[in-house]
Amino acid sequence: MMQMTSTQAGAPTSNRHxxxxxxxxxxxxxxxRDVLAREGAQATTIADITRAADVxxxxxxxxxxxxxxxxxxxxxxxxxxxxxxVSGVVAxxxxxxxxxxxIHAICDALFTHRAIIRIAYSSGSFVDLTRRGQEMLxxxxxxxxxxxxxxxxxxxxxxxxxxxxLVSGMILQSALWWGEHAEPAPxxxxxxxxxxxxxxxxxxxxxxxxQRDIS
Amino acid sequence: MMQMTSTQAGAPTSNRHxxxxxxxxxxxxxxxRDVLAREGAQATTIADITRAADVxxxxxxxxxxxxxxxxxxxxxxxxxxxxxxVSGVVAxxxxxxxxxxxIHAICDALFTHRAIIRIAYSSGSFVDLTRRGQEMLxxxxxxxxxxxxxxxxxxxxxxxxxxxxLVSGMILQSALWWGEHAEPAPxxxxxxxxxxxxxxxxxxxxxxxxQRDIS
Amino acid sequence: MMQMTSTQAGAPTSNRHxxxxxxxxxxxxxxxRDVLAREGAQATTIADITRAADVxxxxxxxxxxxxxxxxxxxxxxxxxxxxxxVSGVVAxxxxxxxxxxxIHAICDALFTHRAIIRIAYSSGSFVDLTRRGQEMLxxxxxxxxxxxxxxxxxxxxxxxxxxxxLVSGMILQSALWWGEHAEPAPxxxxxxxxxxxxxxxxxxxxxxxxQRDIS
Amino acid sequence: MMQMTSTQAGAPTSNRHxxxxxxxxxxxxxxxRDVLAREGAQATTIADITRAADVxxxxxxxxxxxxxxxxxxxxxxxxxxxxxxVSGVVAxxxxxxxxxxxIHAICDALFTHRAIIRIAYSSGSFVDLTRRGQEMLxxxxxxxxxxxxxxxxxxxxxxxxxxxxLVSGMILQSALWWGEHAEPAPxxxxxxxxxxxxxxxxxxxxxxxxQRDIS
DNA sequence: CATGAATGAGACTTCATTCAT
DNA sequence: AATGAATGAAGTCTCATTCAT
Numbered sequence: 001m002m003q004m005t006s007t008q009a010g011a012p013t014s015n016r017h018x019x020x021x022x023x024x025x026x027x028x029x030x031x032x033r034d035v036l037a038r039e040g041a042q043a044t045t046i047a048d049i050t051r052a053a054d055v056x057x058x059x060x061x062x063x064x065x066x067x068x069x070x071x072x073x074x075x076x077x078x079x080x081x082x083x084x085x086v087s088g089v090v091a092x093x094x095x096x097x098x099x100x101x102x103i104h105a106i107c108d109a110l111f112t113h114r115a116i117i118r119i120a121y122s123s124g125s126f127v128d129l130t131r132r133g134q135e136m137l138x139x140x141x142x143x144x145x146x147x148x149x150x151x152x153x154x155x156x157x158x159x160x161x162x163x164x165x166l167v168s169g170m171i172l173q174s175a176l177w178w179g180e181h182a183e184p185a186p187x188x189x190x191x192x193x194x195x196x197x198x199x200x201x202x203x204x205x206x207x208x209x210x211q212r213d214i215s
Numbered sequence: 216m217m218q219m220t221s222t223q224a225g226a227p228t229s230n231r232h233x234x235x236x237x238x239x240x241x242x243x244x245x246x247x248r249d250v251l252a253r254e255g256a257q258a259t260t261i262a263d264i265t266r267a268a269d270v271x272x273x274x275x276x277x278x279x280x281x282x283x284x285x286x287x288x289x290x291x292x293x294x295x296x297x298x299x300x301v302s303g304v305v306a307x308x309x310x311x312x313x314x315x316x317x318i319h320a321i322c323d324a325l326f327t328h329r330a331i332i333r334i335a336y337s338s339g340s341f342v343d344l345t346r347r348g349q350e351m352l353x354x355x356x357x358x359x360x361x362x363x364x365x366x367x368x369x370x371x372x373x374x375x376x377x378x379x380x381l382v383s384g385m386i387l388q389s390a391l392w393w394g395e396h397a398e399p400a401p402x403x404x405x406x407x408x409x410x411x412x413x414x415x416x417x418x419x420x421x422x423x424x425x426q427r428d429i430s
Numbered sequence: 431m432m433q434m435t436s437t438q439a440g441a442p443t444s445n446r447h448x449x450x451x452x453x454x455x456x457x458x459x460x461x462x463r464d465v466l467a468r469e470g471a472q473a474t475t476i477a478d479i480t481r482a483a484d485v486x487x488x489x490x491x492x493x494x495x496x497x498x499x500x501x502x503x504x505x506x507x508x509x510x511x512x513x514x515x516v517s518g519v520v521a522x523x524x525x526x527x528x529x530x531x532x533i534h535a536i537c538d539a540l541f542t543h544r545a546i547i548r549i550a551y552s553s554g555s556f557v558d559l560t561r562r563g564q565e566m567l568x569x570x571x572x573x574x575x576x577x578x579x580x581x582x583x584x585x586x587x588x589x590x591x592x593x594x595x596l597v598s599g600m601i602l603q604s605a606l607w608w609g610e611h612a613e614p615a616p617x618x619x620x621x622x623x624x625x626x627x628x629x630x631x632x633x634x635x636x637x638x639x640x641q642r643d644i645s
Numbered sequence: 646m647m648q649m650t651s652t653q654a655g656a657p658t659s660n661r662h663x664x665x666x667x668x669x670x671x672x673x674x675x676x677x678r679d680v681l682a683r684e685g686a687q688a689t690t691i692a693d694i695t696r697a698a699d700v701x702x703x704x705x706x707x708x709x710x711x712x713x714x715x716x717x718x719x720x721x722x723x724x725x726x727x728x729x730x731v732s733g734v735v736a737x738x739x740x741x742x743x744x745x746x747x748i749h750a751i752c753d754a755l756f757t758h759r760a761i762i763r764i765a766y767s768s769g770s771f772v773d774l775t776r777r778g779q780e781m782l783x784x785x786x787x788x789x790x791x792x793x794x795x796x797x798x799x800x801x802x803x804x805x806x807x808x809x810x811l812v813s814g815m816i817l818q819s820a821l822w823w824g825e826h827a828e829p830a831p832x833x834x835x836x837x838x839x840x841x842x843x844x845x846x847x848x849x850x851x852x853x854x855x856q857r858d859i860s
Numbered sequence: 861c862a863t864g865a866a867t868g869a870g871a872c873t874t875c876a877t878t879c880a881t
Numbered sequence: 882a883a884t885g886a887a888t889g890a891a892g893t894c895t896c897a898t899t900c901a902t
Binding site for chain 3 (some may be wrong): 882883884885886
């Protein structure tokens with residue numbers, strides 16, 4: 001490591017090397033995204049990925065410890081981008097008032113990165129790996145609700161963690177919906193979710209004339 | 216095979232065999248449920264399952280073609296039980312008024328069968344196999360909403376299929392919640408979901424003073 | 431064994447049992463012949479055979495030690511029948527003059543039992559199991575030739591064992607021919623072989639004008 | 646893969662790899678020939694072969710799809726060599742006059758490649774795989790006979806396809822003979838076959854005083 | 861740094877054989 | 882005697898990982 005053979009050529013050389021290295025790594029990540037989203041995480045072998053990236057199998061191990069490591073990087077990176085996309089829009093806002101804006105941003109981001117989400121759901125180690133993404137979303141929602149409670153905008157009786165988790169489930173569902181439907185666009189999806197959370201479903205639907213479920 | 220000369224001699228034999236066979240099959244299914252829920256579908260080998268069932272490896276193949284076949288049976292059976300549990304309660308009711316009762320029944324059933332759901336989510340072929348369970352739920356919800364629309368209880372402007380899918384995402388989320396939390400009980404979970412869908416979140420949360428997401 | 435429960439019923443009972451046993455054994459042998467000839471010895475499992483015979487798997491082992499034992503019996507029996515069919519015709523004749531009659535009888539027998547021969551050839555342990563059948567034929571031919579030599583009918587310079595073996599190869603070839611062609615009938619096949627052995631092919635075919643193979 | 650920037654750097658690498666790969670493949674083929682001829686195709690496992698070749702089990706699958714694929718290659722290659730050895734000698738000759746030369750060449754080739762023939766006969770899928778080799782020989786013989794018929798050297802009444810097949814059976818028998826005897830050398834074997842086909846066996850052998858086979 | 865042939869642990873699957881009924 | 886569910890040894894095959902070049 002740190003090849004000290006020629007001091008003067010060291011810097012440019014290692015720069016070139018570093019650039020080359022980064023380029024190869026990117027090639028691998030991109031190929032992995034493609035193949036994994038298409039074939040599913042289980043069915044994909046390291047050889048599939050290196051073939052798609054047009055590098056040797058051994059090269060994979062110069063950049064990632066194993067498939068889990070790659071998956072980790074991929075999802076981590078995807079998560080980070082999702083977070084950036086959303087927080088870039090939401091961060092400057094007062095938390096308690098950011099919800100509708102956030103939902104729009106989240107839908108946009110989910111739509112943009114739906115390939116990554118497909119990978120997460122197909123990765124089998126789903127519950128472990130994917131849960132983190134959901135937690136990130138749920139955490140934001142919990143904070144927003146709690147902030148609203150602090151400001152007196154929302155009743156303190158709301159169970160913020162649970163409600164946040166349930167809502168995150170609803171929102172993530174849209175990513176799965178896009179796995180099978182082209183419509184609606186993220187914008188309309190967001191509005192749909194907001195309308196639903198505002199109580200779109202009429203009270204009548206929930207007034208059971210005779211309730212047998214008291215058991 | 217040829218002992219059909221005496222009906223009372225032939226039948227017992229094949230009955231005994233059949234009973235023994237069924238017992239072994241049940242042992243396998245039960246062991247599989249345990250191990251799969253604990254270790255995840257991917258990490259579980261056939262040997263793990265037969266060891267837990269205390270039968271020989273070969274025995275597995277007397278009852279299932281391969282792991283996928285087992286998974287299929289397990290999920291199919293789980294789904295069927297879920298469906299029965301819910302429809303036993305809901306079927307006699309007018310569809311348009313069954314929603315709250317149904318949500319309670321669903322939460323009960325999801326809680327009871329949460330092991331199966333964990334398996335479904337970890338099965339990797341998740342998107343393919345599990346989706347069916349979700350569809351069953353979404354289909355019920357869609358029908359309920361549409362029935363309400365027919366009766367004039369709900370606005371015709373509601374996008375029933377999409378709303379049903381989103382709500383199914385929220386409800387299923389409760390099963391994942393129970394993967395990590397003991398509370399709340401199914402009963403309170405159902406009420407929480409209903410409250411949420413009735414518009415528990417205050418309008419104020421959705422009134423963004425300044426919306427930047429118009430793009 | 432030898433159930434001595436009732437002395438007076440002993441004989442008839444064991445007779446019935448013996449007959450039953452023999453019948454089952456025949457059923458197994460017949461089923462085996464069918465399945466083996468159709469599927470090939472390698473591809474056939476014990477279960478295939480017992481299924482075709484409509485008996486339990488365990489029953490197989492009451493009659494044969496294992497598949498090799500069955501194969502052995504089957505081929506042994508087939509060989510024996512071939513031998514009987516042929517020697518029934520040939521035995522009463524003076525050996526040195528039996529050849530044409532024998533060839534006719536052999537062709538008849540090969541045609542009749544061509545299923546067994548197919549099994550022998552497909553049995554993979556061919557060289558070991560089948561060779562015996564060939565040897566039986568070669569041995570007869572050798573004896574016939576040697577008898578002719580004794581009587582001065584044939585030159586003593588003929589290498590009887592080798593010639594017998596080569597001729598047995600030619601004759602057995604007809605069984606393989608019948609695996610793919612319906613014609614000619616055994617009778618004409620025998621005549622063809624005899625004609626060939628009598629030097630049907632003209633001398634001209636063997637007079638190479640320029641022989642380069644002297645090496 | 647990407648090192649095509651410099652021709653002199655890229656080629657050596659892939660050349661080296663290719664050479665190494667070929668060497669391993671040859672090792673496998675050679676080991677397979679040995680083991681298969683010794684143990685028979687059925688009794689031989691992949692592990693037996695890789696052990697003999699002193700490579701890892703997985704390596705086998707880098708070069709062959711499965712045992713059938715290997716067998717196919719082995720027999721195909723063997724057949725091809727047989728064909729080359731024979732046609733190298735026979736091709737320049739007029740077909741109708743090539744027979745004795747061909748028989749010598751065939752015996753030489755059968756003797757040289759008797760290991761392959763032993764494998765073919767033990768391969769169980771014998772009838773399917775081996776038949777092709779026989780057909781090749783039978784086809785040559787048929788053509789030679791037909792050519793002789795064309796030239797008026799042989800009677801048109803000869804059933805060329807059948808006779809060719811029978812003769813091929815006799816010739817192939819010599820390969821089996823060599824499985825058990827060291828003598829005679831190919832040269833003498835060829836002469837023996839030719840003598841036999843020229844009608845060595847005396848007419849007396851075929852003059853049955855009383856023929857009972859008219860049936 | 862990159863390569864890809866080689867490796868072998870480990871999962872899958874079959875099927876001859878046993879044995880309780 | 883007959884049955885067929887159960888068994889597990891033995892073989893097949895895959896694929897993550899290493900390493901000489």
